[in-house]
Amino acid sequence: RKEVEQDPGPFNVPEGATVAFNCTYSNSASQSFFWYRQDCRKEPKLLMSVYSSGNEDGRFTAQLNRASQYISLLIRDSKLSDSATYLCVVKGQNTGKLIFGQGTTLQVKP
Amino acid sequence: DGGITQSPKYLFRKEGQNVTLSCEQNLNHDAMYWYRQDPGQGLRLIYYSQIVNDFQKGDIAEGYSVSREKKESFPLTVTSAQKNPTAFYLCASRDPGSPQGTQYFGPGTRLTVL
Numbered sequence: 001r002k003e004v005e006q007d008p009g010p011f012n013v014p015e016g017a018t019v020a021f022n023c024t025y026s027n028s029a030s031q032s033f034f035w036y037r038q039d040c041r042k043e044p045k046l047l048m049s050v051y052s053s054g055n056e057d058g059r060f061t062a063q064l065n066r067a068s069q070y071i072s073l074l075i076r077d078s079k080l081s082d083s084a085t086y087l088c089v090v091k092g093q094n095t096g097k098l099i100f101g102q103g104t105t106l107q108v109k110p
Numbered sequence: 111d112g113g114i115t116q117s118p119k120y121l122f123r124k125e126g127q128n129v130t131l132s133c134e135q136n137l138n139h140d141a142m143y144w145y146r147q148d149p150g151q152g153l154r155l156i157y158y159s160q161i162v163n164d165f166q167k168g169d170i171a172e173g174y175s176v177s178r179e180k181k182e183s184f185p186l187t188v189t190s191a192q193k194n195p196t197a198f199y200l201c202a203s204r205d206p207g208s209p210q211g212t213q214y215f216g217p218g219t220r221l222t223v224l
Contacts, residue, residue, distance in 0.1 A: 008150070032210040043200055043215040044153070087152065091211050097168070098143075098213055100152035 001026055006088050006101035014109055017078045021104045023071045023088030030099075032091035033064055035073050037084045038103065044087055047073075078108045113137065114216035116201050121221045123188075123195070131186045131219045133201030141204035142184040143213060146170065146197045153200060159184055188221060196223045 006023045013019050025033075033050035048055065050062040050071050061074040071088055088101035114135045123129045133142065141160045145153040155168030159178040173192025178184055188195045198220050202213040 004152070034210070034212065041198075041220075043218050046212055046214065049210045049212065097155055097158070098153075098211075100145075100154075102150065102152045 002101075003027060003099045004088055004090050004101040006104045008102055008104060010105040010107050012107045012109060013078055015078055015080060017108075018074065018076045019078060019106060020075075021073045021086055021088075021106075023073075023101055023104075025069050025071070025088075025090045025099075027090070027092065027099075028066075028069060030090045030092060033062075033071050034089040034091075034098075035060075035062060035071075036087040036089055036100075038087055039084050047086070075106075078106075080108050080110065082106060083108045114201060114203055114214060116199075116216035116219050118219060119217065121219055123221065123223050125223055126190045128187055128189050129221065131188065131199055131201075131221070133184045133186065133216055134182055135184075135203045135216075136182060137203055137205075137214075138181070139203035140181065140206060142178070143202040143204070144168070144174075144176065144184070144186045145200045145202065147200060147218075148197050156186065156199075195221055197221060 004025050035047040036044040037047045038044040048057050050064045054063045059076045063072045085103040085105045087103045090099045117132045143158040144156040147153050154170050157176040159165035175187045200218045201216045205212050
């Protein structure tokens with residue numbers, strides 16, 4: 001079983017749609033959680049950290065469920081520019097090592 | 111202009127050759143990381159360094175070597191012992207001011223073995 005699992009998609013949605021991605025992680029001792037965005041052939045860029053109480057940044061909302069060991073990302077009012085791969089990332093203890101999911105690809109269509 | 115730079119952007123290598131990928135940061139970060147990304151896969155950790163003159167193997171260190179002689183620099187050598195070196199290589203550094211341990215990435219080097 002992979003340490004961090006995501007549905008690779010692709011998710012094809014029309015502009016203005018709401019779309020949600022889920023991610024599960026296997027290590028219950030994981031400390032920190034992130035969503036990164038990666039455009040085609042570019043480096044990953046931090047989208048947002050994920051906090052236990054849930055957090056929102058504009059059209060993006062992240063949730064963490066420690067009991068079920070999953071993380072979610074909700075994107076409201078999708079824009080064409082949201083088309084990218086979204087990486088679920090979990091940080092282990094002590095070393096600062098990040099464990100990456102394989103990514104979920106989102107295509108927003110006009 | 112602060113950030114992480116990697117060079118070259120594209121690199122072609124013949125089988126049997128060693129190559130060194132550059133990673134430089136002027137963010138004054140102590141911890142630096144090297145990852146490899148293959149198509150359709152997540153990033154995998156090759157080596158990391160939490161402080162100058164110290165580094166540890168990651169999950170896929172075989173066929174790679176690193177050095178950390180300066181805080182700003184963390185070069186990665188891909189040796190001829192690496193069986194499948196063609197990949198996208200990403201260097202990152204960790205923000206010490208982030209309680210979550212956020213890492214920021216350089217633009218990457220695409221290595222192709224011919």
